[in-house]
Amino acid sequence: MDEFLNSKIFGIKWSRLLNSCGQTLYMVGWGLLIGTVLGLILALILVLTRKGGVLQGRLPRVLYLVVNTYVNVIRSVPFVILLVTIMPLTRLIMGTTIGSTAALVPLVLYISPYLARLLENSLLECSPGILEAAQAMGANIWQIIRYFLMPETLGSMVLALTTGAIGLLGASAMAGYVGGGGVGDLTLTYGYEKMNTPLMILTVVILVAFVQLIQFLGGAISGKLRAHR
Amino acid sequence: MIRITEASKTFHEKSTEVHALQNVTIHVQKGEIYGIVGFSGAGKSTLIRLVNRLETPDTGTVEVAGQNLSSLKGKKLSALRRKIGMVFQQFNLLDGKTVFHNVSLPLILEHRSPAEIEKRVAEVLAFVELSDKRDAYVSQLSGGQKQRVGIARALATNPEILLCDEATSALDPQTTESILKLLKRVNREMGITILLITHQMQVIQLICDRVAVMEKGRVVEEGPVLEVFGRPKEEVTKRFVRTVINDQVPETFYDTIRAESRHYRLEQLKFIGDTVNEPVIANLCRRPGLEVNIVGANISPLQGTIMSVFILQLIGETEALRSAEEYIDASGALRQRLMIDWESRNITEIPAGKERTDG
Ligand SMILES: Nc1ncnc2c1ncn2[C@@H]1O[C@H](COP(=O)(O)OP(=O)(O)OP(=O)(O)O)[C@@H](O)[C@H]1O
Ligand SMILES: [Mg+2]
Numbered sequence: 001m002d003e004f005l006n007s008k009i010f011g012i013k014w015s016r017l018l019n020s021c022g023q024t025l026y027m028v029g030w031g032l033l034i035g036t037v038l039g040l041i042l043a044l045i046l047v048l049t050r051k052g053g054v055l056q057g058r059l060p061r062v063l064y065l066v067v068n069t070y071v072n073v074i075r076s077v078p079f080v081i082l083l084v085t086i087m088p089l090t091r092l093i094m095g096t097t098i099g100s101t102a103a104l105v106p107l108v109l110y111i112s113p114y115l116a117r118l119l120e121n122s123l124l125e126c127s128p129g130i131l132e133a134a135q136a137m138g139a140n141i142w143q144i145i146r147y148f149l150m151p152e153t154l155g156s157m158v159l160a161l162t163t164g165a166i167g168l169l170g171a172s173a174m175a176g177y178v179g180g181g182g183v184g185d186l187t188l189t190y191g192y193e194k195m196n197t198p199l200m201i202l203t204v205v206i207l208v209a210f211v212q213l214i215q216f217l218g219g220a221i222s223g224k225l226r227a228h229r
Numbered sequence: 230m231i232r233i234t235e236a237s238k239t240f241h242e243k244s245t246e247v248h249a250l251q252n253v254t255i256h257v258q259k260g261e262i263y264g265i266v267g268f269s270g271a272g273k274s275t276l277i278r279l280v281n282r283l284e285t286p287d288t289g290t291v292e293v294a295g296q297n298l299s300s301l302k303g304k305k306l307s308a309l310r311r312k313i314g315m316v317f318q319q320f321n322l323l324d325g326k327t328v329f330h331n332v333s334l335p336l337i338l339e340h341r342s343p344a345e346i347e348k349r350v351a352e353v354l355a356f357v358e359l360s361d362k363r364d365a366y367v368s369q370l371s372g373g374q375k376q377r378v379g380i381a382r383a384l385a386t387n388p389e390i391l392l393c394d395e396a397t398s399a400l401d402p403q404t405t406e407s408i409l410k411l412l413k414r415v416n417r418e419m420g421i422t423i424l425l426i427t428h429q430m431q432v433i434q435l436i437c438d439r440v441a442v443m444e445k446g447r448v449v450e451e452g453p454v455l456e457v458f459g460r461p462k463e464e465v466t467k468r469f470v471r472t473v474i475n476d477q478v479p480e481t482f483y484d485t486i487r488a489e490s491r492h493y494r495l496e497q498l499k500f501i502g503d504t505v506n507e508p509v510i511a512n513l514c515r516r517p518g519l520e521v522n523i524v525g526a527n528i529s530p531l532q533g534t535i536m537s538v539f540i541l542q543l544i545g546e547t548e549a550l551r552s553a554e555e556y557i558d559a560s561g562a563l564r565q566r567l568m569i570d571w572e573s574r575n576i577t578e579i580p581a582g583k584e585r586t587d588g
Contacts, residue, residue, distance in 0.1 A: 229368055
């Protein structure tokens, strides 16, 4: 095994390549997980407090305006710029700006509003009639979310997360370049800067394979969830 | 059971105002089936939604089972809503889930134990005759079956009141009839008070005890179904009644009627159930100096009894006609003199008070 890991492929060790893949998966995985939690909270606030939403009138309208503006503002900043602008914040939270874990801060900050918009669209697919039936049954807000809103839109939300994950993969390549590691870093520092074209092509193939895999998984899970509609 | 008093509601849409409800007062008694009929946009849905507080009135009060709703919030509101089942035109079921899951939802919300849920769902599914579809997905069901699931879901928590918002409007006539029969059973066998809204007069005709007619946010006519069908007062009501009970003279008879050169009057007679105990038309035929032509007839079921409408052309001298009218009025049949305007070929009813002796 060691022998294999120390052997080289296109000028770098296999261990190095696998390590980079691992870092990418780490950034995309955790980024997606934390980003989904935050994005879902934002999306729920947007959907429930919007005009005609279930909580309209029960929560102050500024909440909608604040979240909506936040999402719009962050989404209008290109990721590279966001990445460098918030470095002080990253250092404050993580103690460093180097490494895959530190890269999670800008990644999550970037992806959560993006996911919030995508998930908002998914949640809006729930027919108002279902929510009305839920209210008529006496469901409270948590029950409405848990038993009606989420199950009804889960399939669509998985597709939204699929799109989000692919966006995150792209962003992770950039985050990697400024210290996060990962396949993107490998491509740029070893492939591009050292003009190692075969390696560059290999990493591109790997990235394409990742995207295919994510898309396939997302499609399959969502298809399963929507099987009986 | 349900008492809505002087309720008004206005929606503000951009620059326009929609007066969805204007001073509406209705009172639904315990154990009855109360129907509200009106054309699209009359405010029916807004009215029914007041009852479970999906909508709040701008002014006026809503009382359900002796409880004023205006102050209800949170847990108390949820508790009230569990006593009120609701059935929708578009069913509003979770299509991707099984029948069992859908019907168990209101019980899950109440934190009932799985064993209890199992038992209750089986009971209500048996009641709506869908036991065999327990594990089917809602998306695989027909419209009528979906509505049965909707009704089962509404019944799961043993409500005292069932609200139906156009429960049969998305169904074909035959399925409509079977759903109406089911609603009638819900009312009779479970003792559940039903408030339903519809734009199909047939629904009112077949199952309602009392009816309110709505137009432009107001209740324009209200009363027991037999009374409203027998003597509709407002023009809208007459139009609705006419959709199920044909009380017109067939156009093809117009020329026959017109060809009559002797003195005649057109009279519409309505008989409801067994309120009339004598053979009125046969007796009319036997009256001296009077000739009777039947130019229109219709018999329809109405609330468990029968309503028949006859249109007669009575031919004779003024005095004979007058005494015939007196005889009909005394018999208990509902009589209405009609006139045909030969220009427009429209039939107009002559209100009882305005009958001139001659016609
Ligand atoms: N949430 C709302 N916002 C604005 N206008 C509304 C709202 N709900 C109802 N309206 C308006 O109020 C009026 C009455 O609506 P409602 O839904 O009560 O009528 P309806 O009798 O149930 O009609 P239909 O038979 O078409 O269901 C309509 O003009 C409608 O456009
Ligand atoms: Mg309506």
